Amino acid sequence: MRIELVTPSPPDLFDGNRVTALRWERILTGLGHEVEVRNEYSGKRCELFIALHARKSLASITAFRDRWPEAPLLVALTGSDLYRDLPKNAEVLKVLELATRLIVLHRRAVLELPESARSKTWVIYQSADQPDLKLDPPEATFQVAVVAHLLPQKDPFRAALAARKLPLASRVEVHHAGRAFDQAMELKAKDEEKKNRRYKWLGELTHPKALRLIASSHLVVIASEYEGGSNVLSEALVSSVPVLVSRTSGLVGTMGDDYPGYFPVGDTTELARLLRRVETEESLYTLLKDRALRSAWLVRPEQERASWQELLHEVSFRAVAQRSFF
Known part of the structure; x- marks a missing residue:
């Protein structure tokens, strides 16, 4: 699939969102997909759109959904989405409705969502690679x-x-x-x-x-x-x-x-x-x-990869069905 992944984090800032976006790019590419990471929606055709951060990516999310009403849209909810903006922020509530699937990064996050959004929520734990070398901590401190x-x-x-x-x-x-x-x-x-x-x-x-x-x-x-x-x-x-x-x-x-x-x-x-x-x-x-x-x-990386593979399998039929809309 052709996938566009949007994160509000600038390329020169290695904050959590940017680290997550680049890791997901590697995972999705490894699963055989063509992935482009951007700060905002390009307006180009893609078969799957993924947005990190509901509120900060709102403009990209609405632009994509307006252009491709039936295309699969995944939105990953960040800490500020869940614990600062919900339950009252109208922009985040709008995104919950527009998304095909919502991604949260731990199991308790589902409880922060309105009942109407929980059934389309997917939990994907963030993985990390083990260090190549065993590093010993200092002895003096x-x-x-x-x-x-x-x-x-x-x-x-x-x-x-x-x-x-x-x-x-x-x-x-x-x-x-x-x-x-x-x-x-x-x-x-x-x-x-x-x-x-x-x-x-x-x-x-x-x-x-x-x-x-x-x-x-x-x-x-x-x-x-x-x-x-x-x-x-x-x-x-x-x-x-x-x-x-x-x-x-x-x-x-x-x-x-x-x-x-x-x-x-x-x-x-x-x-x-x-x-x-x-x-x-x-x-x-x-x-x-x-x-x-x-x-x-x-x-573990293999756990996150398996979670993504299962989610993509679940939404892939939409990517096939939507081709007639381009």
Whole structure:
């Protein structure tokens, strides 16, 4: 099939949406399809249209649907679609109606949708490739990785603030990779680095370097206020690196209700307590590592590929039927 995949993320920004779009391009190409990734709908003929982000891709979605009313249209819902815009945003509600199928990135996301949209919703967990080489974390410090752009919804400094509360004997160092999108956030990161001996801001890293940071750390912290599905979580799991994560639907949807590494959103004190326990209690560290291994099957590349293959098989008859409309 000829597939056009639209993401609002610019080509030079490796945020979650761009990483997801490029991974899906590889998967769909590997399944034998012709895929073009763009920022907006080209207006050209295609047999399947996929849009990442309902609200930000609204113009492309409506343009495609107006031109090809019967063609298959898949819309992947992001964290802001699910947890900020629903249930009242009229633009997102319109997209739910226009889409042939909706894609969500964890099982609990379905519960955020109106009843009328749930039957056409497909769950596809985001996968990550295992590192080519086994990378050992440093021995002199307990390295904690934070891979998050400096955006409010990512709560990017929560781990740094928690590290401030640790006792002098702690060896925790927070290594934070992420882009600052404005001068205020850049100054905040630099100021935190000056005042907090446990915090290092690395700026924006290339995707391969971010993967190496994760794989070479003792622990990953994800403090997001909401997540539609976390690429960083998938990358940590396949690298067998334990995680401490905020108790949000998007993260619980992958790790399960009883995961012992949750902290409440924005709770610096609880995160500091968990950091100290994970650093000093081998039994807890081992438990988190074991749970990471148990959850890793959900985010294996072959699992995501199989999910896409099944979804495309389900909608392929539409691509055949719609050819008479071009």
